[in-house]
Amino acid sequence: MTVNDNTREIEAGIVTDLRDRMTYGGYLELDRLLAAQHPVSVPEHHDELLFIIQHQTSELWMKLVLHEISHVRELLAADKLGEALKPLARVKHIQEVLTQQWSVLATLTPSEYAQFRGSLGNSSGFQSVQYRAIEFSLGNKNAKMLQVFEAEPESHAMLEAELARPTLYDEFLRLLARRGLPVPASILERDVTRAYTMHEELVPVIKEIYDDPSTHWDLYEACEELVDIEDNFQFWRFRHLRVVTRTIGMKIGTGGSSGVGFLQRALELTFFPELFAVRTEIGRA
Numbered sequence: 001m002t003v004n005d006n007t008r009e010i011e012a013g014i015v016t017d018l019r020d021r022m023t024y025g026g027y028l029e030l031d032r033l034l035a036a037q038h039p040v041s042v043p044e045h046h047d048e049l050l051f052i053i054q055h056q057t058s059e060l061w062m063k064l065v066l067h068e069i070s071h072v073r074e075l076l077a078a079d080k081l082g083e084a085l086k087p088l089a090r091v092k093h094i095q096e097v098l099t100q101q102w103s104v105l106a107t108l109t110p111s112e113y114a115q116f117r118g119s120l121g122n123s124s125g126f127q128s129v130q131y132r133a134i135e136f137s138l139g140n141k142n143a144k145m146l147q148v149f150e151a152e153p154e155s156h157a158m159l160e161a162e163l164a165r166p167t168l169y170d171e172f173l174r175l176l177a178r179r180g181l182p183v184p185a186s187i188l189e190r191d192v193t194r195a196y197t198m199h200e201e202l203v204p205v206i207k208e209i210y211d212d213p214s215t216h217w218d219l220y221e222a223c224e225e226l227v228d229i230e231d232n233f234q235f236w237r238f239r240h241l242r243v244v245t246r247t248i249g250m251k252i253g254t255g256g257s258s259g260v261g262f263l264q265r266a267l268e269l270t271f272f273p274e275l276f277a278v279r280t281e282i283g284r285a
């Protein structure tokens with residue numbers, strides 16, 4: 001019964017005796033999750049908790065991105081393109097959350113950050129193994145990045161495995177070839193431990209899809225999902241760059257890089273070059 005005291009009645013059916021039952025906190029291991037925020041500044045700076053949580057939530061979403069990209073690659077290898085479109089769309093939405101989230105950290109002023117930046121030592125996002133694995137899985141491979149993880153054998157092994165694995169785009173192009181599209185052999189046989197680079201000969205193959213979407217509808221849809229994913233990746237990089245610029249200006253990074261200049265150069269990278277190059281050709285004779 002709702003009495004007019006603006007209070008919701010707890011229904012009789014609601015389980016309140018939770019001894020020996022699965023609970024919310026138990027299932028989610030919240031005791032461990034919520035005990036993992038340890039500011040290192042002394043005295044503790046109020047805003048360091050924001051900094052930690054922004055990174056930890058990003059790492060949780062990155063874990064899911066990797067999980068989904070792995071799944072998509074397995075589905076593509078099994079010729080299940082239709083099924084792969086759902087997890088691919090999920091990746092895109094996670095990226096949107098990750099990009100939106102920058103606005104929370106942007107409330108950190110340069111003065112506040114300067115008060116605890118010194119406590120971070122040489123730690124840096126550059127050392128994020130999951131971030132590097134996502135970059136690798138999308139085609140931005142670089143064996144030199146493994147050096148950073150030599151002191152962390154598990155991370156090193158994970159990244160080494162990712163380096164050797166065909167990328168999302170490799171799997172997609174292999175599927176195109178199995179579908180009868182004339183994907184050049186030089187691409188299908190490429191050394192997958194190297195960064196993917198532009199292959200001009202692939203552009204007319206992709207153009208076949210864009211010139212006749214109804215014949216290749218699922219391929220067409222997949223190409224556009226990949227373009228969304230590259231766009232979203234660039235939006236994340238750009239937001240990072242802007243937050244870094246407003247927070248530390250032109251200071252060098254804690255990881256030892258030049259800072260803003262180094263991050264700026266990442267904006268020149270591309271995962272799926274032919275999917276962008278084809279746009280110049282569409283509608284041309």
Ligand code: HEM
Pocket residue numbers: 054055058059105108113123124125126127128131240243244247248252253254255256257258259260262263266
């Ligand atoms: C005030 C906030 C931040 C500042 C000032 C900052 C600054 C920097 C700088 C200067 C670098 C270049 C490497 C270095 O020399 O340290 C870097 C790299 C990186 N940061 Fe941040 N960062 C911030 C927040 C974040 C957050 C919230 C994340 C999310 C996980 C993140 C992830 C990364 C990643 C993945 C890299 C490597 C990028 C690449 O290799 O292109 N950063 N950051």
Ligand SMILES: N[C@@H](CC(=O)c1ccccc1NC=O)C(=O)O
Pocket residue numbers: 055117120123124125126248252253254255
């Ligand atoms: N590289 C940043 C420090 C930083 O942002 C950071 C430090 C520890 C863990 C993650 C970080 N995030 C991104 O680089 C800086 O130079 O201020």
